[in-house]
Amino acid sequence: MDHLTELENKSIYIIRESYNQFDKIAALWSVGKDSTTLIWLCMKAFFGQVPFPVVYIDTSFHFQEMYDFRDYCVDRWDLDLIVARNDQALAAGMGPENKLECCTALKTQALKDCIAQYGFEALLLGIRRDEHGIRAKERYFSPRDQKFQWDYENQPPELWDQYSARADEETHIRVHPLLHWREVDIWRYIQREGLEVVPLYFAADGMRYRSLGCQSCCAPVASEAATVDEIIAEIETSSIAERAGRAQDKEDAYTMQKLRALGYM
């Protein structure tokens, strides 16, 4: 079995386990490459029909290409879409001038409200272990407590595909079927499966986006990679150093930490 098939089967097993264990479950879908891969794996796990809702957290400041791609996929894959949006904060004029407050209101709070409204017990997320340092500590099934917080020092052991389906007090479990994938695996899989992604990932005028979000807070990186093949080649040939060079700057990193403490994914 080749590497990608191995990764795929492990993810499908975890997705099926989580669907078996929880009645109220949904997948979080940002339309980015990782969570789109996650949705595709759900399609495969359930033979062409995702049997639970997909949640799109809409800050209303996303790129138009993202909304277009979202609607295209919903239509094509017949997805049950839930849009989580904090209309109250938006009406009060919340915007990206203050990043921390804005993310907290438009992402974290919107998600909290959505979980409360639908009573979700579990959420599937497309995070990877190689994305953020702290994520190296994540488990496949990771409980979040009532305050949305994550007690990573004291997580349940996870052995041999036996996942702790629930602890007693937490509000919900986050399930991470892509935890063992790396960035380059995702792109190779996208290539192998012939998956479509938001066009913003591909270089135009010497620039492309490596991650997607709000128009105000995403900066493109210099790149000539205009196809999936070229992106893979770019990741393969660029030394790790170059990849790291594109990491968020210090200030941004600090924001991330704060956001995480507040329960953002």
Add this chain to the structure above:
Amino acid sequence: MQPESLSFVLVGHVDHGKSTLIGRLLHDTNSLPDGKMEEIQEAARAEGRELEFGYIVDHLREERERGVTIDTAQTFFSSDTRDYVIIDAPGHKQFIKNMITGASQAEAAVLICSAAEGVQEQTRRHAYVIHMLGLDQVLVLYNKMDMVDYSEERFREVRRELREFLARLGIRPTLEVPISASRGDNVATRSLNMPWYDGPTALTALDKFRKIPPATEKALRFPVQDVYHVDGVELTAGRVESGILRKGQTLRFMPGGRALAVKEIRQYLSEGLPQAEAGECVGLALDGDAPRRGRVGCPADDAPQPTRRFQATIFWLSPLPFEPDRGELTFKCATQEEPCRIAALRRRIDSGTLESLDAEDGRLMETEVGEVLLETDEPVVLESFYDVQELGRFVLLRGHDVVAGGIVTHTAGDAAPAHHETIS
């Protein structure tokens, strides 16, 4: 081309040099980002510390604690032949839960033991865990050779002691390399300080680990995970845990033994698969009502006898001890789940020394190992861990918490344990 990727867990007593080794490997394989080394040097100078290789990892870890985004380098590196994932396991006793979680996802283990300090408690405990998890590829690194004047005699002395302990567990190290992680001797480059050693460096020794092939040559076992209805067809979903499943074959679903023919093997977008191998997740169209979750599909002529009483070795993971009169446990193996109890504690072992402890009161404390007789309410389908790992390993839950990991040593309750299964 997808390069091969292999994951190994790095274990050893605290302070024997794990961080230093990781720092050294990252540095010597050029896996540290440009500028990172300078940044770290700068930070060390500012703190008035001498730059050590372990500091690289401390620095990265500290960034990690602060939640600062860092690159993948700390856990991923590449040799000339493949990519590696290091599963780093803290050496402190209280982290044994994390160590086991990490080690259960690894394909091989690297055990580091300081030639200066010699074999210590966590060296032994970690070796025990490696043994219990069935990791049979073990590279032993004897570190800090610079502190013992690169002495061949000292190397042999510590090696003799550790070999003897490992032999009691049935572990034969794949390779044993004397190194100095801080100076770099025999890590990625051959040392001139140990002319008496002519074996491989640590890095070439890693390249000798095999990828573990899926268990295709074993008997077919297909535990049912769930049942889906797709376009009016009932699909029995599951993962082939061992063996090969073929279209047209008749499966017996145990316990119960209902025989059903496999009409079709499906994956999304490939409906008519001729077969599915160990490791593959598939859906089966069967010629009868789908069996429920937890039933195990087996070849009609090679179905195991389900059992309610069996022998096992368990590793207690919870800070709350096992007490015989404190409630029921739940047994989980593959997709099977059954209430169970420990009918007898035959031996209680200190995993750090392998000494037998007093088992009189039937209690088991965190990190202790028990040789037990387990009894489930209803029969379950098992294999000896030494035959089919996938159906020979399990966890025990108390309430919702995983409190122990275990392996089946004998599927019958009364048979005498085979020789290699007990620790002498």
